[in-house]
Amino acid sequence: MLAPTPQPTSYDAPYWDAAVAGKLMLQKCSKTGKFQHYPRGHSLQTHGDQLQWVESPGLGEVHSFTVIQRSFYENLDAPLILAIIELDEQVRVTSHLVNVGEKEVSIGLRVKATFKPNEGAWPTLVFTPEGT
Template sequence: MTPWWEATREGRLLLQRCEGCGHLQHYPRALCTGCGGTDLGWQESAGRGAVDSFTVVHRSPSPEHAPPYVVARVRLDEGPILLTNLVGDADWHCDQRVRLAWRTLDDGRRLPVFEQE
């Protein structure tokens, strides 16, 4: 996970890539979800995709997340799906094209979020 988080500091979204079968996955893990292999590397994402599904949260479970906000599944053009937030004023809908944006954390790392393309 360290390479993934460090890349976010530079505004780069990394996907885990299996050196054995070429499968791309996100979130990073110990085994390839395609073949079960353990020879895993990294590939940078272009940061483009489409909204797969989403919901607008109007009642937040904690004060740190001011409603309303949008939680979504974004299918990257490279294939993997990210659970993320959609940001910006848009009339969101499934299959809508989106591009990578970033939300900066207090320690300098960033979380990938997506905005309308």
């Protein structure tokens, strides 16, 4: 069984195009100033199209995490650290924590986004401890 690789669609192509350039783009409601992620074709606040793409510094903290000891997918090797990251923009993303030992991870750990290139596929957003 394989974990799927992402396929951009009409409303989120700008996210993936920026990811190739190593930039994390988030959608911001231009009426309320609130961020949203994953990308959508409309603002969750107004249900209208008042949306702009904003580059994020990619800083945030670990909201929850788990060390997967038994991978369910042939294309992902265990152990790996799956985490929910709360970005400083107050949106959460699912990701992997890399370049960090399992025992060094805790809820609240400050982290920074980076894109890992994948040959023949879209890049993967991962996080490392801030300052590393």
